[in-house]
Amino acid sequence: MHIIQEDKELLFKDLCAMLPYNCRVFYEYIDDLDNKTYGYSLTLNTWCIDEFIANKAVIKPYLRPMSSMTEEESKEFALLQTDFYVDGILYPIAAINMINWINAHHFDYQGLIHKGLAIEVTEENNPYK
DSSP states (O other): OOOOHHHHHHHHHHHHHHGGGTOEEEEEEEOTTTOOEEEEEEEOOHHHHHHHHTTSEEEEEEEEEGGGOOHHHHHHHHHTOOOEEETTEEEOTHHHHHHHHHHHTTEEOSOTTTTTSSEEOOSSSOTTO
């Protein structure tokens, strides 16, 4: 599978942000010995990202669409949306907390599923269970 450079950069940034959150990915590569394609699911790690950067593997994270957020998750997420002021200056630190929360819950906030760069987590296909 060939992806355009812009999408590869987007996926790379997201993969790096997902590293601390035990994101599951589908890892696919071509074996040099038999020239066959192999793939399996594993937890994202730096080795996977290195192989992706070197064009030796395709990585697709398993992500949840934003629309799959439960009511309880939505309430928890909303609590992170409070910015704060210090000396009359607005500090939107909440945005960092929101992105970390979204990554920790494996949500697709960059449209990777729609672009074919990620695999949608469904009830039947959920590696996080």
